[in-house]
Structures are given as C-alpha cells and as structure tokens.
Amino acid sequence: MQNCNSPVVVALDFNDAQKAQQLVSQLTPADCRLKVGKEMFTLFGPEFVKSLTSKGFDVFLDLKFHDIPATTAKACLAAANLGVWMLNVHASGGVNMMQTAKNLLQDNFQNPPLLIGVTVLTSMDDQDIQSLGIQRSAGEQVIHLAGLAQQAGLDGVVCSAQEASALKSEFGQDFKLVTPGIRPEGADVGDQKRIMTPKKAISSGSDYLVIGRPVTQADNPKAVLDAINQSLNLA
Numbered sequence: 636m637q638n639c640n641s642p643v644v645v646a647l648d649f650n651d652a653q654k655a656q657q658l659v660s661q662l663t664p665a666d667c668r669l670k671v672g673k674e675m676f677t678l679f680g681p682e683f684v685k686s687l688t689s690k691g692f693d694v695f696l697d698l699k700f701h702d703i704p705a706t707t708a709k710a711c712l713a714a715a716n717l718g719v720w721m722l723n724v725h726a727s728g729g730v731n732m733m734q735t736a737k738n739l740l741q742d743n744f745q746n747p748p749l750l751i752g753v754t755v756l757t758s759m760d761d762q763d764i765q766s767l768g769i770q771r772s773a774g775e776q777v778i779h780l781a782g783l784a785q786q787a788g789l790d791g792v793v794c795s796a797q798e799a800s801a802l803k804s805e806f807g808q809d810f811k812l813v814t815p816g817i818r819p820e821g822a823d824v825g826d827q828k829r830i831m832t833p834k835k836a837i838s839s840g841s842d843y844l845v846i847g848r849p850v851t852q853a854d855n856p857k858a859v860l861d862a863i864n865q866s867l868n869l870a
C-alpha cells in the first residue's frame with residue numbers, strides 16, 4: 636500500500652458509482668484517503684469498497700454502527716474483513732458495546748483497522764443536543780463521549796475540529812481525531828454547524844480531515860484537493 640501524504644479523507648457521497656469512480660480515477664492513494672458512507676454502501680455494497688482498496692486507497696468505512704454489543708461487534712468484524720483502514724461505531728452505544736467490538740477485532744486481526752467512536756455529529760449545535768434532553772453543550776458532550784471511547788480502548792473519535800484542541804489536551808496525542816465539518820474559506824456550509832477551515836483544523840489538532848462536497852461537487856475536484864493539500868504545506 637502506498638503511503639498517503641495528506642490528512643484529507645474525501646467523502647464519496649454519490650448515488651452513481653460511475654461518477655464516484657470518475658473522481659477516484661483522478662486521484663492517487665498519495666493524494667488522500669477515501670470515505671464510503673451509508674449512501675454508497677447501501678447502493679453498491681462491499682464490491683464498491685473492494686474496488687477502492689484494490690486500487691491501493693486507505694478506506695474509511697463510515698457506517699456508524701450502533702446496536703447491542705454482539706451485533707455491533709459482528710458488524711465491525713464484517714467491515715474489517717473488507718480490508719478497510721478505519722471503521723466506526725457510535726460512542727453513545729456505550730462502553731460495553733465499544734469494548735466488545737474492539738475485542739473482537741483484536742482477537743481476529745494482528746493489525747486491526749482503526750476503530751473510532753462517533754461523538755456528536757458535526758451537523759448538531761448546543762440547541763440540537765439540548766433538544767435531546769442532554770444538559771450539556773455540544774462540546775461538553777463530545778468530551779464526555781470521547782472519555783467513554785478511550786475507556787473502551789478505541790483508537791480515537793469523530794468530532795468537530797472545534798473540539799480538537801481540548802480533546803488532545805484531555806486524551807493525549809495518540810488518540811486520533813477524525814474531523815468532518817471541514818470547509819475551506821468561502822465554501823458552502825450546507826447542513827454542517829460545527830465547522831473549521833482545513834488549515835485551522837490541523838493546527839487545532841485534527842489528525843484526519845473528512846471533506847466531501849467542497850471537493851466532490853467542485854467543477855475541478857482534483858484542483859480543489861490539491862489546493863487544500865498545498866494550504867497544509869503537504870503537496
């Protein structure tokens with residue numbers, strides 16, 4: 636597998652596999668990693684994931700499993716068997732659920748994929764969190780759920796870059812921070828609420844920047860990706 640020179644993970648959210656493959660054909664595994672989420676996995680399944688890993692890309696399978704511990708763990712094992720680099724579960728599933736998944740991966744792989752806990756979706760703000768009956772700010776809830784994820788032995792969390800610096804101080808440099816809600820200056824925010832620019836996210840402590848529409852919907856996605864990588868002094 637080729638080493639990736641960039642922290643960018645391009646979110647392939649397409650309803651057309653050919654369009655996704657057309658974009659992928661312009662990229663190399665050195666330029667970025669790729670994320671497959673619920674839409675593409677539901678439409679095109681494991682074969683689509685394998686088509687990306689077979690080209691040498693590190694793939695983040697973003698299915699955000701959340702179920703009883705045994706079901707979640709077996710789903711994670713099935714995902715890991717696709718050869719993905721990273722997969723995730725909802726941290727709000729609790730320590731037992733996360734730990735059971737982590738243990739099953741460790742029992743079955745010498746080098747298991749990274750297992751990451753989703754904290755608070757980047758499309759949610761304080762008001763959204765409080766409407767769920769949670770008496771914390773979004774940032775406080777992220778810290779709380781990240782603590783559960785670390786207790787369960789997970790490799791890190793999905794959070795917004797706005798929480799990155801607090802999370803690195805609290806949980807250490809090795810605890811991976813995967814941050815969607817990344818928007819280059821002037822890009823359409825869409826449904827994201829807790830956002831940050833790529834450069835600021837990296838300086839705040841993000842390890843991986845998940846970027847979808849600003850790249851995939853651009854007239855020239857490769858040029859946008861190159862510009863982001865250059866802004867990070869990586870390309």
Ligand SMILES: O=c1ccn([C@@H]2O[C@H](COP(=O)(O)O)[C@@H](O)[C@H]2O)c(=O)[nH]1
Pocket residue numbers: 646648672753755756757758793794815816817825827845846847848849
């Ligand atoms: O909290 C989260 C967790 C996952 N996502 C996913 O990341 C991408 C972001 O895409 P953009 O087009 O850059 O907004 C998308 O696939 C989400 O499902 C997230 O945004 N926030």
